Amino acid sequence: MDVVVQELTLEQAEAALRAHDLYVRILSGQLGEIAALAADGRLRPREGRPPLTSADTARLRALMEEARSILGFARGESQGVGPRVHPDANHVHEVHAVTRKCLADRRVPDPQARRGSVAHDGLAVRYVDGPAPAARVESRPG
Numbered sequence: 774m775d776v777v778v779q780e781l782t783l784e785q786a787e788a789a790l791r792a793h794d795l796y797v798r799i800l801s802g803q804l805g806e807i808a809a810l811a812a813d814g815r816l817r818p819r820e821g822r823p824p825l826t827s828a829d830t831a832r833l834r835a836l837m838e839e840a841r842s843i844l845g846f847a848r849g850e851s852q853g854v855g856p857r858v859h860p861d862a863n864h865v866h867e868v869h870a871v872t873r874k875c876l877a878d879r880r881v882p883d884p885q886a887r888r889g890s891v892a893h894d895g896l897a898v899r900y901v902d903g904p905a906p907a908a909r910v911e912s913r914p915g
Contacts, residue, residue: 774904783910786876793869800862802851804841808833855900863900868908870896875908 781789798806810816812830825833838848852858854866877892887893896905 783876783879786872790869790873790876793865793872797854797862797866797869798851800858801853802841802844802846804837805834808837860901867896867899867901868906870894871906872908875910879910 795806795810807816808830811825811833818825841848841850854863873892874895877890878887881887881890881893899905
């Protein structure tokens with residue numbers, strides 16, 4: 774079996790987690806996340822264009838709601854991971870779950886202090902075949 778090994782800083786891994794989460798949400802029908810990225814300034818207008826106004830972000834929210842309607846979603850409705858979504862969403866969800874657990878366990882090393890946090894659950898349910906992904910943090914000098 775061939776595997777891909779990546780080396781990421783903790784900052785890069787946190788950014789990758791945000792990207793994983795966004796991708797899974799979009800494939801699950803949560804298109805409002807796109808408008809949320811614009812509203813908080815992470816999705817920016819093309820260079821040379823003025824910053825978005827609150828009217829712009831409201832229009833984006835309405836457009837994303839219209840897109841969701843075209844896809845058959847009622848207001849506020851979405852699908853979670855599982856058999857109804859594209860397999861890519863399930864694969865990315867698995868990578869996200871094991872990476873999130875790895876980073877959360879590093880931040881909170883005491884198992885007793887981890888209670889009640891879903892970040893420490895890891896990969897609880899699988900919807901795809903094959904080996905589960907794995908993640909670990911290694912400390913290196915320097």
